[in-house]
């Protein structure tokens with residue numbers, strides 16, 4: 023985390039409150055992790071007491087539960103139920119409204135609904151941070167962009183956090199996105215709770231972050247704190263619950279469109295779209311049109327959509343991807359292969375949410391491994407087969 | 409137009425391209441030129457298939473009678489095409505009607521004569537058969553495409 | 565060659581509006597019924613600013629409160645002012661669009677997508693292979709070639725329709741054949757006894773089209789299976805795969821590469837396409853449900 027020239031500071035829990043206060047004072051809505059409805063999720067907060075202090079999580083295929091920790095850590099959970107996606111790229115966005123009553127329709131753009139106040143994230147995981155980087159590329163670095171996202175994103179301030187206690191579903195190390203945030207943040211925090219007093223090593227990534235850090239009671243981070251911060255990151259990296267072997271992954275997926283793996287997944291997949299809803303990088307959307315009963319106003323919304331639904335690929339007469347196998351294949355191939363061609367990186371950040379929230383316990387890492395196993399088996403000469 | 413002999417004109421037809429001139433000469437013995445007026449019937453469904461045709465000019469419609477009494481055109485052949493394969497396959501009966509839609513010139517081969525020459529010399533028979541098979545293959549593909557009704561409005 | 569390119573340059577397409585998701589309002593000036601189920605709408609922009617486009621581009625056309633669908637522009641790229649769309653009534657939105665009455669308004673976003681780039685075929689032979697409604701998206705390209713006829717070699721248009729009643733733009737076809745030096749061959753899938761023309765699949769017209777494969781550029785538009793078998797037939801005759809251009813159809817919700825619906829593996833067909841070379845498309849078209 024520490025880069026040369028960056029002066030890291032050590033901050034206590036009170037200092038974290040001062041940070042929240044400073045952000046609120048500057049007009050930010052501060053989204054932080056908090057316990058809601060039995061999960062940890064980002065919500066607007068105003069106090070460190072709303073952070074999930076003493077809570078951890080246990081995540082596995084199709085299962086998520088909170089657990090009581092035996093320490094006071096506030097950020098010692100893996101990833102929450104949702105990423106920053108619902109905040110920066112909401113599930114339902116009004117694009118415009120038209121009044122049709124008069125001779126000529128009057129269209130009123132909704133894009134001026136700029137988020138006032140601007141957003142700040144406190145305690146954003148590195149997987150979620152990487153996902154925002156991916157959304158920046160997808161939604162606002164190409165010829166056409168999502169104007170709503172760009173506006174919301176422009177002023178967003180990010181206080182990222184090092185993951186210290188990854189879950190069984192995590193594999194950010196495989197995807198090279200964590201557990202230590204490396205770029206794209208204004209401030210990065212590493213929580214130290216195992217040895218010595220409960221404290222946070224904080225580092226600024228932007229002048230804006232630096233200036234904010236100056237508002238908070240802190241001391242220069244000692245060498246011991248820096249070493250400890252480095253160590254908790256490295257230890258977390260060594261405790262990943264899953265591995266995704268990325269070797270030649272693009273070719274593997276492009277070349278194995280007819281693998282029996284797809285039929286096997288399809289036989290379990292319910293096409294519930296959970297995986298795409300919780301995935302921090304999935305960005306597919308649809309359009310809904312609505313008009314009032316009298317037909318004098320029409321509204322257009324952009325809503326999240328999923329490649330798992332039949333309507334998604336519908337052209338007149340039928341869906342292009344009618345079978346379940348083709349839909350799961352589309353999702354995984356897009357995420358892990360086509361994304362590289364389209365955006366120069368993987369579309370998966372290794373957060374593991376799709377594994378946790380799949381009711382059918384389908385595991386993207388296991389499916390890749392099986393695809394690879396079968397592909398390699400096919401390549402081996404007949405005699406060598408078991 | 410000067411009258412040219414069949415041995416001169418036959419090699420120009422795509423069906424005979426690449427054929428040994430001696431074989432063409434041999435088969436020309438079974439052939440004669442014919443001329444069809446618009447709407448003239450070439451043959452009718454169910455009749456014995458006694459001829460094989462190479463179209464030189466014009467167009468012939470292949471049609472099937474419909475229950476309603478009319479008939480609908482299922483295919484057309486024109487200059488460069490051949491008409492009829494039923495002469496090759498027992499029971500040697502036409503499966504559709506053939507009717508010229510415009511002024512048409514063709515070469516008509518006597519089927520029995522042709523079959524005899526094919527049987528007498530397997531090399532000749534094979535050469536003719538592969539050409540016919542190629543044409544049937546292409547027509548089958550086209551028929552499949554049309555069976556899909558690719559331009560139709562598909563209702564889910 | 566550069567000079568030639570400049571001489572035949574297309575009008576530059578309009579830059580996108582500040583927010584490409586917000587439509588401009590166009591008024592229906594004229595409607596024309598082309599066939600049993602296909603209509604052409606001529607639209608004028610309320611803001612007075614004509615929509616410039618490249619042949620092959622499409623717009624997202626919207627019936628207020630009902631929905632929005634991708635429709636290619638079918639008018640003359642060098643024409644003056646009116647935006648033409650030829651629409652086949654196949655479902656909810658297209659039904660509403662074809663029945664929009666004169667004077668009423670529709671929403672238009674775009675133009676979007678890649679064009680035919682028909683000017684790049686100059687200096688050689690041109691083959692248009694068309695199936696069904698596919699003549700609408702190709703019409704602007706054909707009109708461009710007609711206008712610059714002397715820059716092209718042999719030009720043929722091979723058109724397959726369902727029945728004689730489904731033949732689109734019949735007056736155009738006649739005019740192109742009689743007055744514009746284009747060899748037009750029409751074939752239908754099924755015809756009544758009275759039909760004097762051809763019956764057969766459109767690929768059967770390729771062998772006798774008489775173009776020089778080595779200097780030919782082909783523009784193919786129609787149902788995907790028809791485009792695929794046409795492209796294979798062209799390639800078998802020696803036309804280079806990258807000179808066989810196809811226009812792909814997929815579900816499109818945004819038209820600007822954001823909604824994800826039109827993806828064909830790594831392609832966003834609304835921005836990388838809809839017109840692409842067969843060299844890019846062949847491996848993707850040969851896999852089922854990709």
Ligand SMILES: Cc1cc2nc3c(=O)[nH]c(=O)nc-3n(C[C@H](O)[C@H](O)[C@H](O)COP(=O)(O)OP(=O)(O)OC[C@H]3O[C@@H](n4cnc5c(N)ncnc54)[C@H](O)[C@@H]3O)c2cc1C
Nearest residue numbers: 333336338633634635636650651652655656657658813814
């Ligand atoms: C680049 C491009 C150019 C085109 N150019 C032309 C052209 O020039 N002329 C022309 O006639 N056509 C053209 N088309 C095809 C045209 O867009 C479709 O025919 C049109 O979208 C059909 O819309 P519809 O609502 O009338 O039909 P429907 O069959 O009712 O529905 C079509 C759309 O509605 C949505 N939809 C339908 N049912 C459902 C459901 N149950 N749930 C969710 N969504 C649903 C789908 O997203 C679908 O794409 C083009 C298509 C593309 C991609």
Ligand code: SF4
Nearest residue numbers: 301370371373374376
């Ligand atoms: S694919 Fe699964 S693990 Fe990867 S980013 Fe999406 S939800 Fe996370």
Ligand code: SF4
Nearest residue numbers: 291292294295297380
């Ligand atoms: S969450 Fe699981 S069951 Fe649901 S669509 Fe995704 S893979 Fe299929």
